[in-house]
Amino acid sequence: MAYHQGYGGQGSKHRGRGPLVPPAPDPHQLFDDTSAGFQHVQGTPASGIDMGFNTLLADPMANVAVAYGSSIASQSKDIVHKEIHRFMSVNKLKYFFAVDTAYVTKKLALLLFPYAHQNWEVRYSRDTPLTPRQDINAPDLYIPSMAFITYILLAGIALGLQQRFSPEVLGMCASTAFVWVVIEVLALLLSLYLVTVQSDLTPFDLLAYSGYKYVGMILAVLGGLLFGSDGYYVALAWTSCALMYFLARSLRMKLHPSLVPDGMGHPRGGGRGQTYVTLGAAACQPLIVYWLTFHLVR
Incomplete structure (x- = not known):
């Protein structure tokens, strides 16, 4: 079959219409220009x-x-x-932590050997009690806090030596020791409310006085670790007696108005409720110390 020259024959330069092929991109252009297609879309959300x-x-x-x-x-x-x-003033907390090395040394000696101390009255300056670093009779929270931490560390050592250490047991010791002090403070507050005692004792004061038992607990556990059960009971007896005497004399000035003279220099009258609260708070100390330390000595 013969083909007309110029209309698709073999070797002809004119071909039939095929699919449109886009022009080759410019080799010097890195990206395609698509700004025109997205100009309207980008403007709408904004x-x-x-x-x-x-x-x-x-x-x-x-x-x-x-x-x-x-x-x-x-x-x-x-x-x-x-x-x-x-309920928790920062200034009040600063007062209970206003201590120095000399005060801590003297207060620890007073807690262990309180029998020779004579003046137990807290001193005031313009109706404001002196800070602990200025008055050894002032309660503080530094010694109870440090003694509590030391007791927990010593309890961990005691449990480790007995092959009974675990984080759960150590946590139970810490929480039990803290809860007992809180219960003691709440019991004292309730007792003071029931006997209608008017004093300047605050919950922080009671927490400080109750927290001093940690010093005796440390010595009791340390005596048990070094000298066995005999050393434990000797240290327990000594620290318990010293703690009872310390609390009885410290709370006596706070709770007994009969010991504080009036404006004429004569002693005021007091009731039996103050005496019962003071003796009860002091008598509970050996029981609590024993309950929190006896399981650490075998």
């Missing part, structure tokens, strides 16, 4: 967001709600701060 924010800010009810919420948050913050400062 416009919508701006309109949403403008509508929200222009709404007076939204502004009132934001302002009211900020006011409530500020008032709630002030109320929380007032309640915290009511």
Whole structure:
């Protein structure tokens, strides 16, 4: 079959129409230019967001709600701060930790050998009690805190030597020792309320006096580790007697108004309730110390 020259014959320069082939890209161009296709799409969301924010800010009810919420948050913050400062003032805590090396040394000696001490009255300056570093009779929370930590470490050593150490057992020792002190403080507060004793004792004062037992607990456990059960009971007896005497004399000035003279220099009258509270607080110390330490000595 003969083909007309120029219309698709073999070797002809004119071919039939095939699929369109895009032109080859420029080898010097790194990226295709697609900005024209996305220009409208990119502009639409930004416009919508701006309109949403403008509508929200222009709404007076939204502004009132934001302002009211900020006011409530500020008032709630002030109320929380007032309640915290009511029950736990930072300035009061600073007073109980105002100690130095000389005070700690003398107070530890007083806790172990209180029998020769004569003056147990807390000194005041312009109706404000002197800090512990200025008055050895002032209660502090530094010695109870450090003694509590030392007791926990010593309990871990004792349990490790007996092959009974575990984090759960050590945590139980720590929580039990802390809970017993809290129970003791609450019991003292309830007793003072029931006997209607008017004194300047605060919960921090009672916590300090109750926390001094940790010093005796440390010596009892240490005596048991070094000298066995005999050393434990000797140390327990000595520290318990010293602690009872210390608490009886310290609380005596706080709870017995009969020992504080009035304006004419005559002693005031007191009741039996103060005596019962003082003796009860002192008598419970050996029992609590024994309960918290006997399982650490075998």
